[in-house]
Amino acid sequence: MGSMMKQVPLDQKTAAWISYQRMRARLTERIGRELARVGLSEADFEVLSALTDAPGASVRAFALRCGLEWEKSRLSHQLRRMEARGLITREECVEDNRGSVISITDAGQELLAEAQVYYDQAVRRYVTDILTMEQIEALGTIAETVLSRLEEPSTP
Template structure:
């Protein structure tokens, strides 16, 4: 096998391993989160972003861009969460065309409960398994890939 063929095989093997890891780890954490708190991963992501914001609210556009979601996905998810009382939609003061998503009291309680469950699962399946050196290597790898993704990111389409 040539050096090029070996390199391609190594990339393919690493990619396949990463895909299995990502799928199984995300699935396991999501199942535990849903069983313990009733929140989906999408619920958690939105509630977490809102809870981390200074005034517990974000413009829908900022939320969508921060999550890197399509407009329709966010709209559907927010509709479901609003019907459960986790978030509320308000008119945006700065831009009458925009919407501000606000964390409700029920949303605050839900994310508070979910943070502990999520942190415990991440620790159990990720943090407790990897050494300090492996965590540092993974952080470095993630940064390198994220930098490439940022370099190659398409120009945003207005209104998307």
């Protein structure tokens, strides 16, 4: 299939990649600024969102780490900070004393609900409201194509 695709000149590929990198960095910065309005970082938002998506708004730390695709130390530091701020609780897992169960608190749910409004507005303002339906479909197709490649075992 790869040989059937039209080859794009290297300079065009490079320009597209540079534009993507700039877009990603700017979107991350803008969305981060929106979330900061309610006192959340992007990492806080990711953790709280994952917890609200879980049954009972709680999940084992290992499953959370795998779902977020974070390193163990990053998650541990993040959870410690969020627990100190009263956004989450950590309890020992009754089935396995080595693990812990992470739950979102009422304060975490309230802050997430407030942040979600700003997040959704930012996504609409900077992405979905300015793209045509064809561009949105292309963006989805591109994302799924790249994600499927990233799911494959990596080769050196």
